Every structure is written in C-alpha cells, then in structure tokens.
Amino acid sequence: MVRLLNIAEMPRVDGMSTPFEVYTVIKEPALLAGMRYPIGISWDKLKEAGFTSIVCLSENYPSYDPSPLQELHTVCLEDLCCGGPLDSKLQEKLVRSATKTVFEGLGMGEDIIIHCMGGTGRTGTVIGCVLRELGVPANTVIGYLNDLNVARGVGGWPENKWQAEMVWKY
Numbered sequence: 001m002v003r004l005l006n007i008a009e010m011p012r013v014d015g016m017s018t019p020f021e022v023y024t025v026i027k028e029p030a031l032l033a034g035m036r037y038p039i040g041i042s043w044d045k046l047k048e049a050g051f052t053s054i055v056c057l058s059e060n061y062p063s064y065d066p067s068p069l070q071e072l073h074t075v076c077l078e079d080l081c082c083g084g085p086l087d088s089k090l091q092e093k094l095v096r097s098a099t100k101t102v103f104e105g106l107g108m109g110e111d112i113i114i115h116c117m118g119g120t121g122r123t124g125t126v127i128g129c130v131l132r133e134l135g136v137p138a139n140t141v142i143g144y145l146n147d148l149n150v151a152r153g154v155g156g157w158p159e160n161k162w163q164a165e166m167v168w169k170y
Helices: 043-048 088-107 121-133 138-151 161-169
Strands: 022-026 032-035 053-056 070-074 112-115
Touching: 022 121, 022 138, 032 121, 053 088, 070 088, 088 112, 088 121, 088 161, 112 121, 121 138, 121 161, 138 161
Parallel strands: 032 112, 053 070, 053 112
Antiparallel strands: 022 032
C-alpha cells in the first residue's frame, strides 16, 4: 500500500501555498497532487518541483498552456458542490476514465497534478479513486481527504455523497 503524506511531508512549490493552493498526497510510485484552478501560477515552478503532467477536470479545452508540463487528460466533470450529478452514469464513466489515465501515468513515472476549480470535490474524487486503485482502503481515503480539506480551510470532503460513493466503488 502507498503511504499518504501529511502536510509537513508535502513537497513545497515556490510561490504556492501548501496545502491551500497545491497539495501532494503521495510520492510513490510517482508524485500525485491536487490543486485549485491554475490562475496566476508558474508552470515552471511546478516543473521545478518535479511535476511533469496536468489533469484538468473542469474543462474539456483548458484556457491555459501548461508548458513545460504536458496535458495528460482533460474532461469537464460536473461540479457537485450543490447537489448530485444530473447523469450519474456519465459522470462515473468520466471519473473512471480520468482515474485510469492517472493510474497508468503514475505507473509510467509521470508526476501528476490534478485540478478542478477549487481543488476539492472533483479533484478529490479522482485522487480518491486513484488511491483506491493503489490499494488504500476506502475509509482511509475518505478520512484522509476530509482531514486534508479541513486543513486547507475549504471545509471537509466529500462535497457530495456521490463523490464518496465513487471512492467506495473502487
């Protein structure tokens, strides 16, 4: 089983607040992090911190150029902070696709940052599912994501019970 990082162990990214703006959850098999929507950030600083790839969960066609990082996966997941998904089967399919891409990327040594808008709900869901694929028990994942988001000052996790149900399905 992979080892989940506590906030003191998370690598720092110059110019970004840890864990509010960016948080790294694991170092092995590769770096996996979450963050808020990348407005006014330095992609070069993320590269210097060791990241190679970005996954966008808030747009099909992001309005930014993440160079020198590569876009690994982009998808517009529904924001569930105010209710359940309108089409849960579609949303599950999209979450599973993003999870598979991230899991395979980690296995190939890609150091990945995942984001949505706030870096909490959609990001936490995909990170949670990836952690399950890596063998972390669901209750550990949900507790970890909750504690992490409380520490980030953005409330707990999940934002919606459907998000936790996705983690349990893995």
